[in-house]
Amino acid sequence: MANQPRISTQPRLLLNTTGVIFEMADEIMPKLDDKGAQKLDTRDTGLPMWTAPVFGRGRTPGKKWSAQMNITIVSAERPSVQDGDQVHPVDLEALPWVSEQNGKTRSGVAFKASGLEVLSGPSALKAA
Secondary structure, three states, X not given: OOOOOOOOOOOOEEOOOOOEXXXXXXXXXXXXXXXXXXXXXXXXXXXXXXXXXXXXEEOOOOOOEEEEEEEEEEOOXXXXXXXXOEEEEEOXXXXXXXXXXXXXXXXXXXXXXXXEEEXXXXXXXXXO
């Protein structure tokens, strides 16, 4: 029963991506643990986790921004996207975290999605 996903009691912080453009910044890679094995989403689904490096650009008038970020994709299969694809993260959520290491507290926000929908780019041309 150790491999069974837990039911999360934390509220999901789903993000509104209206007015945001996401573009793949590199290839998707398996998310690995410190021993080199692919991590599994043991908290919710038990599925493999993938790291999707993306450029995000907010295009709401008066609130333009850009950032590079990694989004963890939880999926049985490696998402079929490639560098340069414009994508839409499905069910994108923010996951605040805090850790303590060597007496120092660190915190941040991680991003997680259930998939990536290709909007345009090299992968969309192959599918046509």
